[in-house]
Amino acid sequence: MSIEFHIEAKSGAARAGRLITPHGEIETPVFMPVGTLASVKGVSQDILEELGVRILLGNTYHLYLRPGVEQVRKLGGLHRFMAWPRAILTDSGGFQVFSLNELRKVTEEGVTFRSHLDGSSHFLSPENAMQAQIGLGADIIMAFDECTEYPADSARMRASMEMTLRWAERSKKYFEEHKNEVPWNGFHVGAAERSQALFGIVQGGMDLQLRKESAERTIGISFPGYAIGGLSVGEPRPLTREVVESTIEHLPADKPRYLMGVGTPEEIVAYAKLGIDMMDCVLPTRAARHGLLFTSDGKISIKQARYAGDDSALDPNCGCRVCQRYSRAYLRHLYAANEVLAQVLNTIHNLSFYLDTMRTVRHSILLGKETGSSCVQSEPKP
């Protein structure tokens, strides 16, 4: 068994669990920082460890283009290459097919696309997406899916969902046939360490009936975990929640549930309460680099002139190394001066805030409390 998942406590629909991977245990619900190019932009791996990050995201599409899967494989796999001893999940590249849509051509066989780096032509299919992810060696890898665009009509949503299901079967078939191949030349690691788990992805657009069907048929293929994809693609927030809430009901209770690409601090708390176990989002890291910081008192745009003389801590209720040491005035100065340190510190804080938020939710589930987090409010105080 490549991974194990144990549920330790429940509170309403929410679960506190433990995900056991070849690279360590992960307490859920968990937020997974995004490190697309084998790097969480702005922060080093030792700081991520210090923050308590147990699992990171990597991206097959980006690593495939640069530095190349073969290069990473020769260097001992993604963990060794990026010097990250804990767990990694790689996204299959399905979402990039969606988000880079001007350059793509989707067929039953797979996707032909042009590199955003140099315009060169490439082909990604369920089979070679699996091959790439086996080569990278993440603990959890994702089926190659098609992220349905929004809005889409019902015919389009169904056709897209059906193709994702066929691609899921092909992904699993290829994975089962090749997962035991020793991928890393010259580096001798145990079979346990290189064993991987392949997760399926539920699609179906915003249609609840299609979501149900997608969930049931994806479960029919059988995966050790299930993701909800195709959300946060431009739809109204209440609709996102409605689809998640509805889809969760059709997912097995004893398998990890991963909601892809979500969300704000308020949203990750809400989804954890609905029974989501894993989430990832670029928001904390990207927003940090753009000067948007999340605090116990709501959002702060640190670039605003009002903070130029503010000597107080960024978030007085936050215990992170940034809030313990630096003032808002200093953080604002660093941002205005375009100092790299601004991105570093802002990212550390936002990740710390997200991780703390999830820890608080987990704690409250273990205590059986209905309310998840006292440190998150929906709006900043006036």
Add this chain to the structure above:
RNA sequence: GCGCUCGUGGUGUAAUGGGAGCACGUUAGCCUGUCCAGCUAAAAGGUGCGGGUUCGAGUCCCGCCGGGUCCA
């Protein structure tokens, strides 16, 4: 002192005699499986000053003021 040259938003600059634009900066907003130190928007000049030519002048002419520079 003679000659030449240049004076345009905060800064740096652009505009065959015909709607004063761009960049940076400033201010605000956005960011949800990262093409992201990204994107959007707003405020900000009536062109050093005064006259003239012209239907029309940042642009041409004259004078003044200020900067640069060559010569002596």
